[in-house]
Amino acid sequence: MFNESRLRTGGFRVSRGPSSNELISNDCHRGSGSTPGAKAVFNLDHDVITGDSIAAADAASTPRRRSPGSGADAWHPQSWKAHPIRQAPEYPDADAHARVIAQLRQLPPLVLADEVRALKAQLARVAHGEALLLQGGDCAESFAEFSASSLRDTHRTLREMAIALSTHLPVVTVGRIAGQFAKPRSSAAEKIGDVELPSYRGDIVNGPAFDAQSRAPDPQRMLRAYQQSAITLNLLRALDGASIARQSRLYTSHEALLLPYEAASTHRDSVSGDWYDCSAHLLWIGDRTRQLGGAHLEFCRGIANPLGLKCGPSMTPDELLRVLDVLDPRREPGRITLISRMGADGVRDQLPALVRALQREGRPAVWICDPMHGNTQTATGGYKTRPFERVAEEVRGYFEVHRALGSHAGGLHLEMTGKNVTECTGGPQQLSEQDLPLRYQTHCDPRLNAVQALALAAVARSELASSQAANTDKARRELPQSPAETEPLLVT
Numbered sequence: 001m002f003n004e005s006r007l008r009t010g011g012f013r014v015s016r017g018p019s020s021n022e023l024i025s026n027d028c029h030r031g032s033g034s035t036p037g038a039k040a041v042f043n044l045d046h047d048v049i050t051g052d053s054i055a056a057a058d059a060a061s062t063p064r065r066r067s068p069g070s071g072a073d074a075w076h077p078q079s080w081k082a083h084p085i086r087q088a089p090e091y092p093d094a095d096a097h098a099r100v101i102a103q104l105r106q107l108p109p110l111v112l113a114d115e116v117r118a119l120k121a122q123l124a125r126v127a128h129g130e131a132l133l134l135q136g137g138d139c140a141e142s143f144a145e146f147s148a149s150s151l152r153d154t155h156r157t158l159r160e161m162a163i164a165l166s167t168h169l170p171v172v173t174v175g176r177i178a179g180q181f182a183k184p185r186s187s188a189a190e191k192i193g194d195v196e197l198p199s200y201r202g203d204i205v206n207g208p209a210f211d212a213q214s215r216a217p218d219p220q221r222m223l224r225a226y227q228q229s230a231i232t233l234n235l236l237r238a239l240d241g242a243s244i245a246r247q248s249r250l251y252t253s254h255e256a257l258l259l260p261y262e263a264a265s266t267h268r269d270s271v272s273g274d275w276y277d278c279s280a281h282l283l284w285i286g287d288r289t290r291q292l293g294g295a296h297l298e299f300c301r302g303i304a305n306p307l308g309l310k311c312g313p314s315m316t317p318d319e320l321l322r323v324l325d326v327l328d329p330r331r332e333p334g335r336i337t338l339i340s341r342m343g344a345d346g347v348r349d350q351l352p353a354l355v356r357a358l359q360r361e362g363r364p365a366v367w368i369c370d371p372m373h374g375n376t377q378t379a380t381g382g383y384k385t386r387p388f389e390r391v392a393e394e395v396r397g398y399f400e401v402h403r404a405l406g407s408h409a410g411g412l413h414l415e416m417t418g419k420n421v422t423e424c425t426g427g428p429q430q431l432s433e434q435d436l437p438l439r440y441q442t443h444c445d446p447r448l449n450a451v452q453a454l455a456l457a458a459v460a461r462s463e464l465a466s467s468q469a470a471n472t473d474k475a476r477r478e479l480p481q482s483p484a485e486t487e488p489l490l491v492t
């Protein structure tokens with residue numbers, strides 16, 4: 001059991017050392033002054049890790065402790081290690097890896113638990129049909145392409161898209177940003193000529209250059225990714241403060257793929273007893289790592305963050321319900337965001353069965369559409385690209401399906417940037433395959449540029465208008481006819 005005692009030192013709360021369980025589990029209090037009498041550095045009214053009010057914590061006589069499962073089913077931040085894992089890099093030097101993980105565990109959380117809870121509450125509104133979710137950013141953030149101007153441009157483009165969509169409903173905005181570094185790959189190795197090397201798995205793992213040294217997984221990269229995420233968050237918070245839409249903020253998200261990094265970022269909230277992966281507000285499980293019984297499901301089921309789940313063409317209704325039983329046993333609105341990525345040709349055929357399955361079960365979920373990953377093509381010259389028209393067509397199909405089933409089309413998940421890159425063809429600039437080499441800068445998949453992203457927001461906006469009109473028609477049809485046709489009016 002968690003054994004905590006709190007001391008106050010000049011208004012700064014410190015916690016006594018964790019029990020052995022918390023030591024194994026990377027408890028959040030480690031390092032926050034766990035020695036009684038540790039020096040107070042700040043005078044805070046809120047828990048330094050969770051952001052919770054100390055007064056509220058003190059008022060709660062027994063903190064609610066929730067660890068998913070018990071006995072053989074018990075969860076802790078390392079329990080995923082007993083499960084089969086896919087897409088995990090093989091580090092050549094296990095000791096060097098262990099040293100970096102130990103360092104990461106000592107570093108402060110990047111986001112606070114109360115911010116995570118605020119996002120979950122907003123996502124619950126999306127699940128109830130009262131708001132929309134816009135999630136977007138790079139396929140893969142990179143060390144080389146990191147600059148204030150590109151962050152500013154992506155922040156601005158996401159804001160502009162949110163404003164375009166908010167004519168219908170309030171918009172919750174979440175970036176694929178400040179931690180979106182790890183990439184699952186179709187193939188573990190890449191071969192050029194006679195040379196075969198490990199595939200590039202994102203800057204948090206290895207380098208993109210095609211040479212043996214770059215492609216060897218290097219644990220030091222996790223520390224650099226952490227630092228870049230912290231710097232990114234710092235700028236995003238400043239940009240949020242300077243934005244005209246000050247009341248809304250940009251939350252962060254990434255794929256929970258590199259589990260040693262995610263586990264090292266996982267802290268226990270001293271007030272609720274829940275575990276939070278403090279590397280981002282929202283974490284999602286990719287289409288390649290969502291197996292029942294697998295390590296990624298095991299890790300994600302135990303963290304209290306809102307979770308995304310990619311649903312590609314191979315997802316069956318039965319499998320989806322079983323995965324949701326694991327990830328969201330309490331059926332908590334805002335906990336799960338389902339991200340369908342069926343492709344323009346598949347969405348109308350494959351999405352309805354999944355939506356109906358949730359409707360039958362009365363399960364809450366946010367449904368959003370990733371129109372990127374099911375529409376990737378290889379252009380002449382070998383560039384991966386996505387034709388804007390196919391992307392737009394999947395968005396239209398997604399809205400049609402939800403309209404037909406009376407379900408809330410909750411928003412979009414996009415690979416996009418605020419820069420004027422040439423990675424996806426088509427759109428208002430009518431980019432051709434010949435234009436791709438001009439500014440093809442992505443480290444992994446092709447992104448919409450700012451103009452294309454805003455054009456896609458316009459497509460979604462017009463679909464939202466159709467959905468709203470359909471809802472109004474339906475409501476009108478469901479109204480009692482006219483008073484004369486129902487009950488005679490009482491005239492006095």
Ligand SMILES: O=C[C@H](O)[C@H](O)COP(=O)(O)O
Pocket residue numbers: 139183184185186187373444445
């Ligand atoms: O972002 C998603 C995947 O990591 C990416 O699509 C994989 O690309 P690959 O098929 O070239 O490995």
Ligand SMILES: C=C(OP(=O)(O)O)C(=O)O
Pocket residue numbers: 139184255285286287288310312341373
């Ligand atoms: C890997 C990704 O997508 P998916 O899991 O849907 O292939 C991604 O969104 O970066």
Ligand SMILES: [Mn+2]
Pocket residue numbers: 139140373415444445
């Ligand atoms: Mn991608």
